[in-house]
Amino acid sequence: MTAAQTAEKRVHIIQGEFFVTADRDVMVTTILGSCVAACIRDPLAGVGGINHFLLPGNLGAKSADAERMGVHLMELLVNGLLKAGARRDRLEAKLFGGARTVRSHSDIGKNNADFAQRFLKAEGIAHIGGSTGGPQGRRIQYWPVSGRARQILLTGATESEQPVKLPPAAVVENAGELELF
Template sequence: MIADAAARRLHVIQGEFKVVTDPDVVLSTILGSCVAACMRDPVAGVGGMNHFLLPGSADALASGGDATRYGVHLMELLINGLLKKGARRDRLEAKIFGGAKTIARFSNVGEQNALFARRFLQDEGIAIVGESTGGDHGRKLEYWPLSGRARQYALTGVEAQKAVAQESRPAPAPKPVDHSIEFF
């Protein structure tokens, strides 16, 4: 593995997931109340990370919500992405991060996100080998998917304000479903 400074960094933003097989890649993200699940198959040499805003369920998706905001959607995408790259479900291990209560006047969606991630992984039979959730400060997270190494930094001051501003920004309105049919 190359030195930290020379590692190729891929940033995972809210609503995304990434899966890699390159040992020289580090995945990073900034979390407030959002949660990132980091998963890997140590035998297959594949790992990844997602970053979700809301716990969500199939009901939330069916009602026309933006699927990329919801944990249920991003957890499934991450697991399927790992399986497509050679991972086996019975060897997957996970670490979860985030879920802070960054805005005192809001409900504790961070706690709900962390609880959702724990339940989802337990229901899927995926071992949780590490966790750092809760608190009242955001975090910067770095994850080396092939080794499973994770490092986090507490966000304070201006960094914390940016993370809170990003999460409290209203999500874009969902695009209406196009029911038209084009004949040619």
């Protein structure tokens, strides 16, 4: 079987998960709103991975909450890459997500994206691209070994949509009498 004939393998991750692979035929997908996914790879080692986190979190988080937290998942992803043969000085990252999907006083998506950028800088990992912010969710497709990424913006109800106005109901004269007792 030639390389052109090999079937692409799809892996879907959800909030609180990460995935690392050295398989060129693997494409990982996830759907993001205010969550962030870090797509990190070592191009020379031929290994890459992705995570999907809900909130930045902190090192003191309870174990049940830590699974969804950025600080925990970023560490798991980087350590998973290093165990698979990556070298820290060659890691490169793309960040996706961090949308402002709910109007409130705090912008959770921006906080997530800012955290991920600070983490990459603190760890000396090159931030080479991606897409964060905005009002829309995203479907991400990522090929960890090649570093190729595709983003599909999700459409949904927006503030500019107007409710459908129904025509006024026809008034029927003498539609019958009603007697209450």
